[in-house]
Amino acid sequence: MPPSNRPSAGSNRRLHRLIIAKLPLHSTACWRNWAATQAIMRTRQPLAHFALCALFWLCLSTTNTPAADSSNHWAFQPLAPQMIPSGKNVSRIQNPVDAFIVARLEAAGLQLAPGAPPPALLRRISFDLTGLPPTTEEYKPSASSIQHCIDALLASxxxxxxxxxxxxxxxxxxxxxxxxxxxxxxxxxxDKWRYRDYVVDAFNTDLPFDQFLLEQLAGDELTDWRNAESLTSETRRLLIATGFLRVAPDDTDVDELNTPDVHQTILQTTAENLAANLFGLTLNCARCHDHKYEPITQRDYFGFLAYFAPAYQSRGWLRPKDRVVTDLPKSAQAAHAKQIAALDAETDVLKKTQQTIRDRYRDQLLEARLPRVPAELRDEAKAAARTPFEKRSEEQRRLVGRFERLLRVTTDEVRAALTAADKAEWERLDKEIAAVNARRPVPPQIHAVFDTAAAPAPVHVLRRGEFDQPVEAVSPAMFSVLRPASAANPSAHAGATTGRRLALAQQLTAPNSPAAALLARVLMNRAWQQLFGRGLVDTSANLGFSGARPTHPELLDWLAGEFIRHGWRLKPIIRLIVTSSTYQQSSSATGSPVLARAQQADPGNDLLWHQRLRxxxxxxxxxxxxxxxxxxxxxxxxxxxxxxxxxxxxxxxxxxxxxxxxxxxxxxxxxxxxxxxxxxxxxxxxxxxxx
Structure with a gap:
């Protein structure tokens, strides 16, 4: 049924933008439906929102297939040189950014809003560049001081x-x-904070983004750190950078969660986050089948996962506490290991005593629950529950999983059942274990990613995404729509490593490659979003077929090209944008007939006739x-x-x-x-x- 009340104008405008973004890709039937929908909207009837929703799903259904010509989608095109347009109102054109914006405004009979007052502009720039308000000393009225403040803030x-x-x-x-x-x-x-500090330092020093990405994806493959006597500051920095691939939630320190299906989920989450942030593409759908809206097949998906599989393979899985590099010279590592082994022996004795108490109460609690398990399965269930997790067979794991709420006895449940004497003994053991652990030396550690085997297990396409249903084996490969004519082949680099992630990083920023063009567009759109509140592509996390189209495609491509020409450095692009009249114009949308006319012609401010209020x-x-x-x-x-x-x-x-x-x-x-x-x-x- 249609809604009984007329939806908000903002709700309708959002649907309007989504449909406009999709209409150029669809049949003339969509245009006829769009004309009918526009007529309904003008009547201001409650049916308008319902009509918009229906048309939107019609638009989706007409491209609900990866068979659409992916080679023609704007985001996957190589970057072509863009001619800077010339505008009539040259007094407002401070740099090429303004030229592109003013040209579109003049074509629509509009113009930029007046410049923002210097105090308001300085406040805007300070918050955008540093996240902090300007100091009283920085409040100066002259235009030259604005330029000086921009340079000072970029250097802070x-x-x-x-x-x-x-x-x-x-x-x-x-x-x-x-x-x-x-x-x-x-x-x-x-020590995980070391990656955070690495990122902050990279932005402050304006580290070229291609190098920034190379270090984060494959810093461990750029140096033979395994055979070094001690880590140099540069080697340490490269290993810290790989913390980029350590952000997926990892609970495999818990025995019950250290399983192949959880390992697979961590690998998939790592790859999906990376693809979404670097390519602006939704990847998750291709886990189970060919993507319905993007030119990404299921084979593409698992080929991309294969780049990271050597570091996250289930066979020989490293738990979070073990996925670290100890920052000690080799000459000191033997003594450190000996000291740790001695402390482990002390805690093992204490934990064994505590485990004896735990097993006794666990058995009592199990006996009370077993009558609720089917009689024919009780003996097997009891044996499975008493078997340590790592020693359980597949059948025992399935059985415990089936009756988990009955067979799993937690430590908290054991504590609650302890007698006063056993509780006192348990607490004494806890204190002694804590005292031993307090003597445990903790050398600096680096949370890094590195290949766990130079010859990793093969990666397979998984039927319906199920980890235990492998089909065909795949090799590491970029998505076919972004694959260059000649891609870098993974080869051994710097010791016991496959070189896969290094090959991927080199492909992503290779000159004139489709992947580099898309990456530059994504980054420039997001930089624009930080400074204007909305990207040139409204769906900044999705530049694919199911995302919006850019409001200023030529400007986006020009910025992407400039970004690469400036050596993948971000600060020159930010300086260019914040010194433009487009950025520095007032955020006021009222107060004059000119602004009122612009409000009527472009209520969503897609053409940027005033700065957005944020x-x-x-x-x-x-x-x-x-x-x-x-x-x-x-x-x-x-x-x-x-x-x-x-x-x-x-x-x-x-x-x-x-x-x-x-x-x-x-x-x-x-x-x-x-x-x-x-x-x-x-x-x-x-x-x-x-x-």
Whole structure:
């Protein structure tokens, strides 16, 4: 049934943009339906929204197949030289960015809004480049001081923290290892913050993005770190960079979750996050079948996974605590290993005593539950429950999984059943184990990704995506729609490694390759989004067939080309955009007949006749309050400032951290929500926010 009330204008406009983005790809029948829908909308009837929805699904159904000519889709085209247009109002054209915008405005009979007042402009630039308000010394009225402030802000340490934070949010960086569903029981990863500092430093030094990507995908394959006597600062930096591939939730430290299906999920999540952030393509559908909306086959999907399989293969799987590189000289590693072995022997004795108590109470609890298991399965179920997880057969694992709520006895359940004497003994053993662990030396560690075998197991296409239903074997390969005529073949590099990820990184930024063109478009669209609130392509996480079309395709391609011509450096592009009249115009959309006419002609501001009004982000709100109060600590780098869960359910920054008032980007980050920022909708690393 159609809705009984007329939907909001904003809701209709969003559907309008989606349909307009798709119509050029569809049949004339869609255009006829679109004309009818427009007529319904003009009547302002409640049926309008229903008609828009129906037409949108009609548009989807006409391209619900990868058979559409993928070679003609704009995002997959090579970058062609773009001629900079000339406009009539040359006084507002400060650089080529303005030339493209003004040309479209003049074609529609519109013009840029007046420039923003210098104080408002300075505030906008300061928040966009550093996430902080300008200082009182920076408030100067002259245009020359604006240019000086832009250069100073781009060179400030806070620039890397601000723009690096977006990259970290995009890849889903957190300071913990596991899913952290229980905020009171987080496993903070020691030294994982080193990757965060690497990213911030890369943005501050304007590390070329092709090198930035190469180091993150294959830093371990650029140096023979396994055979080095000790790690040099450069080797250490390259290994830290691979933390880029360590952001997927990994709970395999828990025995019950250290299984092949979980291993496969971690591998898939790693590859899917990477593809979505670098290519702006939705990849998940191709896990089970050929993609319905994008030119990505299931074979493409698993060929892409094969690049990362040597580091994440199920056979010889490394748990999170073992997927590290110990930053010790080889001469000291033997003594360190001996010391650890001696401490392990002490804790093993204590844990064995504790396990004896646990087994006794586990058996008592099991005996009470077994009558609820079918009689013919009780003996087998009892034996399976008593068998250690790693020693269970496949049949025993299936049986325990079937009756998990009956057969699985948790440590908390055992604790609750302990007698007073056994509880005292248990607590004594806990204290002794903690005392031994306190003597355990913890050398610096690097959370890195590296191949676990030079000859990895083959990767197969999985029928319907099921990990235990392999079909045909595949070799590592880029998606066919992005595959260059001659791709780099994986070969052995720098010791015991396959070279697969290195070959992938080289393909992604190879000159004139389809992948490099798409990558540059994605990055420039997201940079534009950070400065204007919306990208030139509205669906910044999806530049494929099912995404929107660019409002200014020539400008997007010109920016992508400039980005590559500037050596994949981001700061020159940001400087170019923020010095343009388009960026510096007022955000006011009212106050004159010219603006009123523009509001009628382009209510969605797609042509950028005024700067978009944007609210401050959650972290900016918090840090601004501290900055204007004069108590914000701008320290950069180092371990995160952790929060603690109070008994009443609220979170608090620890008292030591409270004395320093660290900025929000230094506060510990987990996939769980941060209630102290939630009123302003902070990014959620739980799903790897797409910029």
């Amino acid at each position: 340490p806070q620039f890397g923290e601000r723009w690096g934070r977006w990259w970290l949010d995009a890849v889903g960086y957190v300071d913990v290892l596991n899913l952290d569903n229980d905020p009171g029981n987080l496993t903070v990863a020691a 609210r401050l982000e959650s972290e900016q709100v918090r840090d601004s309050l501290l900055a204007v109060s004069g108590v914000l600590n701008l320290r950069a780098g180092g371990p995160p400032v952790l929060t603690e869960l109070r008994p009443d359910g609220t979170f608090a920054i620890t008292s030591e951290a409270l004395r320093h008032w660290a900025n929000a980007r230094a506060c510990g980050c987990s996939r769980a929500a941060r209630p102290w920022l939630s009123p302003a909708n902070p990014p959620s690393p739980a799903s790897a926010t797409r910029w």
